[in-house]
Amino acid sequence: MKALLSKVVGGPDTLVLEDIPSPVAGPGQAVISVKAVGINFPDVLIIEDKYQFKPPRPFAPGGELSGVVKSVGEGVTNVKPGDRILAQMGNGALAEEVVVPANRLTTIPDAMPFDEAAAFLMTYGTSFHALVDRAKLKAGETLLVLGAAGGVGLAAVELAKAMGARVIAGCSTQEKVDLAIARGADAGVVYGRGPFDRDGQKALAEKFKEACGPNGADVIYDAIGDAYAEPALRSIAWEGRYLVVGFAAGDIPKIPLNLALLKGCDIVGVFWGAWTAKNPDKFQESIRDLLDLYAQGKVKPYVSEHFPLTRGAEAIAHLGSRKAMGKVVVTID
Numbered sequence: 305m306k307a308l309l310s311k312v313v314g315g316p317d318t319l320v321l322e323d324i325p326s327p328v329a330g331p332g333q334a335v336i337s338v339k340a341v342g343i344n345f346p347d348v349l350i351i352e353d354k355y356q357f358k359p360p361r362p363f364a365p366g367g368e369l370s371g372v373v374k375s376v377g378e379g380v381t382n383v384k385p386g387d388r389i390l391a392q393m394g395n396g397a398l399a400e401e402v403v404v405p406a407n408r409l410t411t412i413p414d415a416m417p418f419d420e421a422a423a424f425l426m427t428y429g430t431s432f433h434a435l436v437d438r439a440k441l442k443a444g445e446t447l448l449v450l451g452a453a454g455g456v457g458l459a460a461v462e463l464a465k466a467m468g469a470r471v472i473a474g475c476s477t478q479e480k481v482d483l484a485i486a487r488g489a490d491a492g493v494v495y496g497r498g499p500f501d502r503d504g505q506k507a508l509a510e511k512f513k514e515a516c517g518p519n520g521a522d523v524i525y526d527a528i529g530d531a532y533a534e535p536a537l538r539s540i541a542w543e544g545r546y547l548v549v550g551f552a553a554g555d556i557p558k559i560p561l562n563l564a565l566l567k568g569c570d571i572v573g574v575f576w577g578a579w580t581a582k583n584p585d586k587f588q589e590s591i592r593d594l595l596d597l598y599a600q601g602k603v604k605p606y607v608s609e610h611f612p613l614t615r616g617a618e619a620i621a622h623l624g625s626r627k628a629m630g631k632v633v634v635t636i637d
Contacts, residue, residue, distance in 0.1 A: 307399035308616040309362040310351040316621040319351065319365075321614060327403035329377035334406045336371040336389065340422035341397045341616075341634040344368070344455060345552050348624040350395060356577075359395050365620065366397025366634070370412065370421035380406040388412050390421040392429070392580065398616050400636055407584070410591050413599065423455070423605035423631035428594050429587075430549065430576040431459040434525060435467065436590075437579070438572045439545045443468025445522035448512060448539065450532055451552055452489060453480030453629045458606055460525045461489050466602040469523075472515045474536070476626070483629055487606065491515055498531035498553065505535045512539035525549060533557035537567070544569045552626065606630030612637075 347365040349355040451457040452473035465488035473484030473492040481492030520541035529551035580587040611619040
């Protein structure tokens, strides 16, 4: 079988497509014939050794997939060969077949296409955990989403609207704002691309304040970090919650902590991957809740582009360019 492998530290151009042995299911495992792989920002980081986890090489990137169960190992009862599934894993998905712990598999409805299933779990799971568990977002509150046209950003927009919140979409272009509004956001802010000097940061803070209203944003969902974080925090409401989701814009921001004092706000970390490992029962419950929302038509992954496995490196490079909107998916025949 073929797999897209990282054999040396580097960008997408260092990935190689090679034949490797097909996996065999051990006890508690299942072998999956992969149909689609969702590409996410951690895939950009992990091949450069910039992610929280550094798997031993060679490894295939790809943290979420959909496919069909090919075989199961001893003791597996929750899935059987032929089941359509989705799965979340740290890496390894960009291959024709993978072996996965069976307790990481979730069966999907027959009406759910493989590309949407592969684009579902990491983005909606992250945003559901952020808004429900960490921010405890309430109906009627105002949410400001930075990077609102990206995978996790659009998921946050849709989920917040399903929860009854007012949503402000922050994006780098008007095209991206328009997409976020089409997916449910109430209004948007075009913040352009940094870096910003001090005057530029102050101007951006005023943009955020104007869009959020006189009371500010009750919750800020920040998936981009860098120079956008401080202006966004200046627009937060009294006792607001600032969600630290990721740093897609590049640098990790340095926040003046006097702002947290003056605003009486919480700065809240969102590390969904670690949370799923520490709370497996709640993780499974959240997947059921998300699939219910999908069945009701309240959430639906926006897959903007498809790439075959032979162009998987291009898919990762495209996502890393910050030009992609919604989700990028690699399909495997």
